[in-house]
Amino acid sequence: MPPDTRPLPELVSFLETLPEPHILCDRDYRIIAANAAYRRSWPEARSVIGRTCYDVSHHYSVPCDRAGESCPLARSLQSGQRERVLHLHHTPRGEEYVNIELSPVRDAGGEIAWFIEKMEPMHVARGVSDHRGLIGRSPAFQRMLELIARVAPSDASVLLQGESGTGKELLASAVHEASRRAEGPFVVVDCSGLPETLFESEVFGHERGAFTGATARKPGLVEAASGGTLFLDEVGDIPLGMQVKLLRLLETGTYRRVGSTELRRADIRLVSATHRPLKRMIAEGGFRQDLYFRINTFPITVPPLREREGDLPLLIDSLLERVAPKRTLSLSPAALRVLCNYPFPGNVRELRNVLERASLMCDGELIGPEHLPEEVLHPERESAESRFASGSPSAADAPVRDPLDLEEVQRQAMLRAVRAHRGSRRELAHRLGISERTLYRRLKALGLLDGEGGGESGAWSVEGS
Numbered sequence: 195m196p197p198d199t200r201p202l203p204e205l206v207s208f209l210e211t212l213p214e215p216h217i218l219c220d221r222d223y224r225i226i227a228a229n230a231a232y233r234r235s236w237p238e239a240r241s242v243i244g245r246t247c248y249d250v251s252h253h254y255s256v257p258c259d260r261a262g263e264s265c266p267l268a269r270s271l272q273s274g275q276r277e278r279v280l281h282l283h284h285t286p287r288g289e290e291y292v293n294i295e296l297s298p299v300r301d302a303g304g305e306i307a308w309f310i311e312k313m314e315p316m317h318v319a320r321g322v323s324d325h326r327g328l329i330g331r332s333p334a335f336q337r338m339l340e341l342i343a344r345v346a347p348s349d350a351s352v353l354l355q356g357e358s359g360t361g362k363e364l365l366a367s368a369v370h371e372a373s374r375r376a377e378g379p380f381v382v383v384d385c386s387g388l389p390e391t392l393f394e395s396e397v398f399g400h401e402r403g404a405f406t407g408a409t410a411r412k413p414g415l416v417e418a419a420s421g422g423t424l425f426l427d428e429v430g431d432i433p434l435g436m437q438v439k440l441l442r443l444l445e446t447g448t449y450r451r452v453g454s455t456e457l458r459r460a461d462i463r464l465v466s467a468t469h470r471p472l473k474r475m476i477a478e479g480g481f482r483q484d485l486y487f488r489i490n491t492f493p494i495t496v497p498p499l500r501e502r503e504g505d506l507p508l509l510i511d512s513l514l515e516r517v518a519p520k521r522t523l524s525l526s527p528a529a530l531r532v533l534c535n536y537p538f539p540g541n542v543r544e545l546r547n548v549l550e551r552a553s554l555m556c557d558g559e560l561i562g563p564e565h566l567p568e569e570v571l572h573p574e575r576e577s578a579e580s581r582f583a584s585g586s587p588s589a590a591d592a593p594v595r596d597p598l599d600l601e602e603v604q605r606q607a608m609l610r611a612v613r614a615h616r617g618s619r620r621e622l623a624h625r626l627g628i629s630e631r632t633l634y635r636r637l638k639a640l641g642l643l644d645g646e647g648g649g650e651s652g653a654w655s656v657e658g659s
């Protein structure tokens with residue numbers, strides 16, 4: 195029996211009043227109506243009526259689930275309830291990530307007859323080359339982005355876990371940008387760079403005279419983030435003593451400035467990130483379990499670049515645009531093959547550094563293998579060299595004497611790199627393809643730091659050098 199279409203006129207006029215783009219589809223994926231907001235953002239909207247949603251949005255000839263994507267309509271038909279997905283849609287502005295919410299509508303007989311589809315573009319990420327923002331379209335990237343889209347509108351605490359250089363800071367700011375706090379501040383706390391003595395006053399602020407050198411009252415980072423998002427980068431590096439204070443803030447929503455008895459209310463959304471295995475740290479007593487549960491309401495694993503199948507060429511185009519905006523650089527097929535075969539242990543950050551170096555080596559507009567750094571052309575040679583070749587006999591011996599002492603090998607390799615380096619800390623980090631923070635962390639973990647680790651961009655003070 196054909197569906198009873200009587201409620202349709204009312205439904206269509208209701209959709210017309212909604213501020214977000216909406217369409218109405220039948221069970222056969224045909225678009226019956228598109229509201230005013232949709233018509234504004236898709237100017238050729240009149241021509242979509244009567245066409246299928248998979249044709250309009252994906253240029254597919256079959257429904258999404260038969261083209262290898264999740265289809266909210268099929269899911270909603272099966273579950274009988276509202277379904278949400280993130281899709282890469284064709285729009286008049288090119289391909290865009292769009293948050294889709296599909297709600298089933300029943301006819302007078304109680305059967306699902308239509309679907310209301312709400313579409314909200316997600317501007318924080320792009321599936322095509324762009325000069326800024328998060329870039330990617332691989333399945334691993336899209337799975338992660340869907341989690342970001344789901345959690346962003348809430349106030350839930352997000353924990354981003356992934357290797358160094360995978361884009362955790364960029365993702366944290368994407369969570370902020372896609373949240374209702376987007377108009378508020380996004381404040382980064384670099385937990386690995388803060389010694390315990392400074393942590394409390396930096397995070398919570400201090401009163402004048404609270405300690406030697408506190409010549410004026412200073413609001414902390416929690417206060418600076420009020421109405422916005424506080425991003426705890428390298429949360430696994432927070433000293434145990436400070437973990438208790440942070441836990442109290444998260445449990446009570448209140449804190450005190452150092453030297454003050456006044457209780458202040460915090461208005462923050464927390465996003466944390468780490469490359470460290472927090473669960474193992476808990477088992478070993480290095481991280482509090484209660485704090486872990488507080489910061490980990492919504493965990494997101496950030497995939498390494500080697501698992502983002504197909505994203506490399508897209509990232510290369512985008513990053514070339516970023517490192518050399520005034521040129522029209524591209525990669526020769528041979529250079530692209532070299533990069534596709536390289537594992538990128540330093541992830542997107544390393545890729546960016548490699549491209550920046552190549553752009554400086556290349557005088558024309560086409561980057562060839564000859565412009566790529568040695569470690570990318572011959573990774574096996576490079577790793578063998580960093581393991582065995584050294585001025586120090588102990589470093590050369592270490593892996594042979596005890597193959598399990600990886601830490602000692604890393605320590606010697608890092609020590610050599612630091613000793614051979616004559617520039618600033620920033621330049622060294624850049625040369626190694628890691629962030630300054632990661633460099634600091636590694637030196638600290640390997641016991642190579644003498645004191646607190648030098649000035650902002652000054653030379654490192656290294657133990658034993």
Ligand SMILES: Nc1ncnc2c1ncn2[C@@H]1O[C@H](COP(=O)(O)OP(=O)(O)OP(=O)(O)O)[C@@H](O)[C@H]1O
Binds near residue numbers: 328356357360362
């Ligand atoms: N998906 C992406 N699209 C575009 N650029 C990216 C992406 N992911 C990372 N980047 C770039 O790679 C670099 C490293 O990213 P980011 O600092 O966010 O990584 P991270 O995981 O926080 O690193 P670390 O753990 O060392 O602090 C930055 O220049 C960032 O802009």
